[in-house]
Amino acid sequence: MENNILELRNVTKDYDGKVVLKGIDLNIKEGEFITLLGPSGCGKTTTLRIIAGFEKPNSGQIMFEGKDLLPIPINKRQFNTIFQSYALFPHLNVFDNIAFGLRTKKTKKDILQREVLKQIRQVGLEGFEDRNINDLSGGQKQRVAIARALVMKPKVLLLDEPLAALDVQLRQHMREELKRLQKEIGITFLMVSHDQEEALSISDRIVVMNQGAIQQIGTPEDIYNEPENLWVAKFVGQSNIIEDGIFVEDNKVKIDGKNFVCDDTNFGEDEKSIDIVIRPEDIEIKKTNTGYFNGTVINTVFKGVHWEVLVETTKKRIWKIHTTHTFEIDDKVSIKWNDQAIHVMWKEVE
Numbered sequence: 244m245e246n247n248i249l250e251l252r253n254v255t256k257d258y259d260g261k262v263v264l265k266g267i268d269l270n271i272k273e274g275e276f277i278t279l280l281g282p283s284g285c286g287k288t289t290t291l292r293i294i295a296g297f298e299k300p301n302s303g304q305i306m307f308e309g310k311d312l313l314p315i316p317i318n319k320r321q322f323n324t325i326f327q328s329y330a331l332f333p334h335l336n337v338f339d340n341i342a343f344g345l346r347t348k349k350t351k352k353d354i355l356q357r358e359v360l361k362q363i364r365q366v367g368l369e370g371f372e373d374r375n376i377n378d379l380s381g382g383q384k385q386r387v388a389i390a391r392a393l394v395m396k397p398k399v400l401l402l403d404e405p406l407a408a409l410d411v412q413l414r415q416h417m418r419e420e421l422k423r424l425q426k427e428i429g430i431t432f433l434m435v436s437h438d439q440e441e442a443l444s445i446s447d448r449i450v451v452m453n454q455g456a457i458q459q460i461g462t463p464e465d466i467y468n469e470p471e472n473l474w475v476a477k478f479v480g481q482s483n484i485i486e487d488g489i490f491v492e493d494n495k496v497k498i499d500g501k502n503f504v505c506d507d508t509n510f511g512e513d514e515k516s517i518d519i520v521i522r523p524e525d526i527e528i529k530k531t532n533t534g535y536f537n538g539t540v541i542n543t544v545f546k547g548v549h550w551e552v553l554v555e556t557t558k559k560r561i562w563k564i565h566t567t568h569t570f571e572i573d574d575k576v577s578i579k580w581n582d583q584a585i586h587v588m589w590k591e592v593e
């Protein structure tokens with residue numbers, strides 16, 4: 244995963260004067276699974292459509308394998324797109340849907356047969372060759388869409404919210420399938436998603452976007468454990484945000500009158516224009532007087548794999564904590580964390 248297959252340089256786009264991309268700089272490596280993640284309207288689909296060739300940017304440059312991509316027409320770009328709606332042909336069966344692209348390229352019959360059957364096997368649709376598209380489940384349609392794209396041997400597969408139409412269970416299963424498939428065939432996948440969990444579980448790297456600008460690029464671990472700003476911390480996962488914390492000096496912050504050791508440096512002494520973020524799963528609930536702050540459990544909600552517990556401390560701060568232990572409302576407890584749980588970031592400037 245060394246070479247950049249795609250390089251976006253200061254790509255901007257506006258629609259009738261409304262800026263939707265403010266200058267996107269992004270390197271996409273050969274063979275990686277990269278996801279554009281952000282809320283609705285942040286410009287992820289526009290970025291994908293510009294790369295695919297459905298839209299033209301107002302300015303900027305895109306390089307594909309070191310050459311200028313923008314003058315190249317859609318049908319000459321070595322990409323395929325999978326849309327949320329799959330866009331399958333309802334009057335054709337599974338085989339003919341997958342074969343469609345090869346037929347338009349006048350591929351020889353024996354090669355076509357071999358390639359289509361190979362893709363059918365790869366996505367696990369053996370035995371469904373003659374099945375009408377309308378008689379398939381959502382997951383099976385998804386597989387046809389993937390096979391139809393892969394049979395054209397694209398160098399980059401563009402996926403626009405490919406799992407959004409599936410129910411929760413199937414979506415989780417297809418996530419694993421997509422990841423497996425991508426590793427197996429080794430081509431670059433560029434996916435658009437607004438679903439944090441999906442992006443975290445499937446991607447080699449994530450590009451977090453908001454309001455037409457990139458907020459952070461990193462591995463799922465980077466994005467989750469080391470959010471670069473408060474916006475990313477809030478958007479990816481849940482957080483306790485301490486808005487009135489103080490950065491005392493390098494490796495020392497103050498929360499509710501107490502000093503704590505942290506990994507962060509270079510914010511300036513007695514700095515107040517910072518926020519401190521602590522993830523709910525990084526806080527431990529302990530017996531009274533054995534943690535940093537004593538408090539009382541004021542709410543508990545079962546979330547499937549953990550409990551979300553709210554503890555109000557004697558300092559009147561409410562902390563959200565994820566734990567696999569059970570607690571009762573009014574339990575007297577104490578809270579604690581490791582030094583690495585503290586993340587300091589500059590306050591957002593409006």
Ligand SMILES: Nc1ncnc2c1ncn2[C@@H]1O[C@H](COP(=O)(O)OP(=O)(O)OP(=O)(O)O)[C@@H](O)[C@H]1O
Nearest residue numbers: 258263281282283284285286287288289290435437
């Ligand atoms: N053809 C168009 N004409 C005018 N405005 C557009 C057009 N396409 C997109 N936009 C606007 O550009 C902004 C970015 O849209 P885009 O589809 O890229 O966002 P997104 O992050 O993919 O969101 P979603 O997840 O809702 O698709 C939105 O405000 C959208 O309304």
